[in-house]
Amino acid sequence: MAKGILVDYEWCSGCHTCEMACTVELSHRGFPEGHCGVKLHEEGVYQIGEDKWTDINMPIFTDLCDQCAERMAQGEAEPTCVKHCQAHVLKYGDIADLAKDLAEKPKQVLYCLEK
Numbered sequence: 001m002a003k004g005i006l007v008d009y010e011w012c013s014g015c016h017t018c019e020m021a022c023t024v025e026l027s028h029r030g031f032p033e034g035h036c037g038v039k040l041h042e043e044g045v046y047q048i049g050e051d052k053w054t055d056i057n058m059p060i061f062t063d064l065c066d067q068c069a070e071r072m073a074q075g076e077a078e079p080t081c082v083k084h085c086q087a088h089v090l091k092y093g094d095i096a097d098l099a100k101d102l103a104e105k106p107k108q109v110l111y112c113l114e115k
Helices: 017-027 069-073 080-084 095-104
Strands: 003-008 038-048 052-061 090-094 108-112
Touching: 003 052, 003 095, 017 038, 017 080, 080 090, 090 095, 095 108
Parallel strands: none
Antiparallel strands: 003 090, 003 108, 038 052
């Protein structure tokens, strides 16, 4: 079954831990520094309505993301970005299961990254 990563961006704090974890993982595989399978898009703080403010941070997965295939083949339970996410906004699993979670809550994005 196809695997994916569900991002609950409502609660992403913008800490960049997903990027750092991925950069370290890819550097072990010979990728140049700064290349990453996930990049954090920071929309910034802005006002919506009279009394409400929002701060949108969105992890976006790139073509370099292979869901840590090498790591997973060695028996790890989840990609390094998911493991190290401090806000616990990344969830790894079967696309069908993640799609059910996606349908239950707004402000989420589901990535299917299988090649």
